[in-house]
Amino acid sequence: MTIDIKGLTKHYKEIVVVDQLSLCIEKGEFFALLGQNAAGKTTTIKMLCGLLPPTDGDAMLDGESIVHHQVAAKKKINISPQETAVAPNLTVLENLLFMGQIYGCSKIEAKKRANAQMILFGLTPRQSSKAKTLSGGYMRRLSVAMAMMSNPKILFLDEPTLGMDVRARRDLWKILSQLKGEVTIVLTTHYLEEVEVLADRVGIMHRGKMRALGTIQQLMHETKKHSLEEVFLELTEEDSL
Ligand SMILES: Nc1ncnc2c1ncn2[C@@H]1O[C@H](COP(=O)(O)OP(=O)(O)OP(=O)(O)O)[C@@H](O)[C@H]1O
Numbered sequence: 001m002t003i004d005i006k007g008l009t010k011h012y013k014e015i016v017v018v019d020q021l022s023l024c025i026e027k028g029e030f031f032a033l034l035g036q037n038a039a040g041k042t043t044t045i046k047m048l049c050g051l052l053p054p055t056d057g058d059a060m061l062d063g064e065s066i067v068h069h070q071v072a073a074k075k076k077i078n079i080s081p082q083e084t085a086v087a088p089n090l091t092v093l094e095n096l097l098f099m100g101q102i103y104g105c106s107k108i109e110a111k112k113r114a115n116a117q118m119i120l121f122g123l124t125p126r127q128s129s130k131a132k133t134l135s136g137g138y139m140r141r142l143s144v145a146m147a148m149m150s151n152p153k154i155l156f157l158d159e160p161t162l163g164m165d166v167r168a169r170r171d172l173w174k175i176l177s178q179l180k181g182e183v184t185i186v187l188t189t190h191y192l193e194e195v196e197v198l199a200d201r202v203g204i205m206h207r208g209k210m211r212a213l214g215t216i217q218q219l220m221h222e223t224k225k226h227s228l229e230e231v232f233l234e235l236t237e238e239d240s241l
Pocket residue numbers: 012017035036037038039040041042043044
């Protein structure tokens with residue numbers, strides 16, 4: 001098991017934003033975390049990435065506690081956040097090499113990893129382009145490729161296809177499919193089709209709690225619904241609580 005979350009909780013004063021979340025995610029799994037706006041998805045991911053301290057509970061990331069061994073836990077993960085960390089005035093290759101440096105790679109190793117990521121993400125033809133000249137779709141590919149430069153065991157993708165056109169979105173899905181099994185992926189998204197294409201398992205959060213967990217087939221069976229959208233609407237309806 002790569003991610004083992006136990007009773008993870010976040011309060012802002014008296015408001016409970018993430019409420020006693022417990023969840024296991026297996027090695028190599030592609031897991032989608034769903035929920036309406038303000039369900040607590042980003043807060044959960046921020047806690048798992050060490051960007052926000054939990055009020056209570058803990059999570060083990062590849063055996064390292066986010067509360068007791070924060071530095072070791074952080075080494076296991078990387079994130080492609082909603083606000084991209086791409087440097088606009090550096091080229092595609094320079095952005096990747098810069099990430100390699102941050103993660104302590106030798107120059108040769110950084111070059112090797114950067115080339116491998118550029119091939120995987122279809123960025124080789126744009127390697128000398130300044131990042132600020134890339135389309136939104138390519139910019140996001142670069143952001144994910146940069147996150148992969150640290151060879152993470154766990155990759156968090158926070159709404160990776162937000163604002164992309166249909167083709168750019170599908171292109172990124174193809175690339176992300178190739179990462180399946182290689183790295184454990186936790187995806188948050190509002191695009192249910194994306195989940196249907198990519199995710200092995202789905203968790204639906206509502207008001208900080210995990211309302212349902214399973215494969216899409218299991219969730220449809222349990223709720224007697226015929227699509228993920230119907231399941232989602234049923235489980236996030238206010239009077240269903
Ligand atoms: N620093 C903060 N102080 C107080 N409340 C906060 C803070 N950060 C987030 N919240 C609240 O926590 C709740 C959960 O926010 P979060 O960003 O985790 O939701 P989300 O599920 O990721 O939503 P979205 O789909 O819109 O990104 C929201 O009601 C938000 O207003």
